[in-house]
Amino acid sequence: MNFDKELDARGLNCPLPILRAKKTLAELQPGQVLRIIATDPGSVKDFAAFAKQTGNELLGSGEKDKEFEFFLKRK
Amino acid sequence: MGATPEIANIDDLVNRRIEELLPQKIEEALRQREESRTPSMAIIATKGTLDWAYPPFILGSTAAALGWDVSIFFTFYGLNLLKKDVSDLKVSPLGNPGMPMKMPFGPEWFKGINWNIPNLVQAGVPGFENLATVLMQQTIKNNGVATIEELRGLSQEADVKFIACQMTVELFGFSHDDFISGVDYAGAATFLPVAQQADVSLFM
Numbered sequence: 001m002n003f004d005k006e007l008d009a010r011g012l013n014c015p016l017p018i019l020r021a022k023k024t025l026a027e028l029q030p031g032q033v034l035r036i037i038a039t040d041p042g043s044v045k046d047f048a049a050f051a052k053q054t055g056n057e058l059l060g061s062g063e064k065d066k067e068f069e070f071f072l073k074r075k
Numbered sequence: 076m077g078a079t080p081e082i083a084n085i086d087d088l089v090n091r092r093i094e095e096l097l098p099q100k101i102e103e104a105l106r107q108r109e110e111s112r113t114p115s116m117a118i119i120a121t122k123g124t125l126d127w128a129y130p131p132f133i134l135g136s137t138a139a140a141l142g143w144d145v146s147i148f149f150t151f152y153g154l155n156l157l158k159k160d161v162s163d164l165k166v167s168p169l170g171n172p173g174m175p176m177k178m179p180f181g182p183e184w185f186k187g188i189n190w191n192i193p194n195l196v197q198a199g200v201p202g203f204e205n206l207a208t209v210l211m212q213q214t215i216k217n218n219g220v221a222t223i224e225e226l227r228g229l230s231q232e233a234d235v236k237f238i239a240c241q242m243t244v245e246l247f248g249f250s251h252d253d254f255i256s257g258v259d260y261a262g263a264a265t266f267l268p269v270a271q272q273a274d275v276s277l278f279m
Contacts, residue, residue: 013219015137019229022140040219053141 001060001071003035004028010039010067017043018050021072025056028074033059036070043068115144117266117273123152125164125211125223126174130279131156132226138275139233146273147230148266150240153279154247157239157254161223165208169197179213231257238265 007024009017017038025034036047044061047070051058059071116138120131131147138145149157155164168174176190197203215222221229231237241260244251251260259265270276 011219013221015133015140015226016219016221019136019140019233022233050141 001035002033003071004032005034007034007036009036009043012038013040014042014046018046021047021050021070022054025072025074030074032074034072034074036072038068038070039066041068043070047072113142113144114138114275115273116146116275116277117270118145118147118276119266119278120147120149120153120156121151121279123155123164125166125208127279128156128161128164128223129226132223132230134277135235136226136230136233139230139235144236145230145234146236146238146266146269148238148240148269150243154239154243154249154254156223156227157237157258159253159255161227164223165204166211167204168192168207169194169204176207177214179210179217227255231255 005024005028007020009020012020017036017040021034021036028034038047040046044063047061048058050056051072055075057073057075059073061068061070063069116134118131118135120127122128131153135145135147155161166174168176176192177188178186178190180186237255237258239254239258239260241262244260251258
């Protein structure tokens, strides 16, 4: 999936991945896509909830080798 | 003098149409209002230990990231969380059977041991609380959990409002200089209307 910016949230724990993502999203233009890589297993549900609540669409997510990736489109 | 049959018929039709449309209109208006309003949260933070410093700042900063309005009212020992230097916040395992006592270093089998130290020993050994605090700080670091200072800074950056209870500031002999900037000083009468309007109100 194409993205405009990447956030490495590996090794960070709740709520830091969400807080960093929120900050990084603010640097993007509406419609641009942020890729986030995280290792916190709680981030799977958290990013889904974050997307639903803030209206920044979660375009996709996945898991590979205990790492989670998320694609958020800025509202 | 009654209405003519035609007029009665029109009234009837209008009434029926209104009854059909009204629930839809009300639902739409409510949905629009729900979408346009900002959720809010009011927290009272009353504890001044390292472990209890986390919940208000984690929930406060996260709610702000979700776009909520957040106010945290710091009272009694919670005032310690607003001090310029929060590196001296301590955690006590004494009388806290829920707290795992595990070592944050060494081989895995060693880290897995839960040290069951009797309260009597914890209370009697000088510096036990300091030791427990150092171990907790290391565990926090090992797990990629933010420091209190970091979470507090992120909360302030995200416009979380900090209100300190002026009564307890005086009661405990603090001065405003002891605390970080950007704190409002007020009392219960300031907090309650904020809490009344809040969707989520928590006492910690």
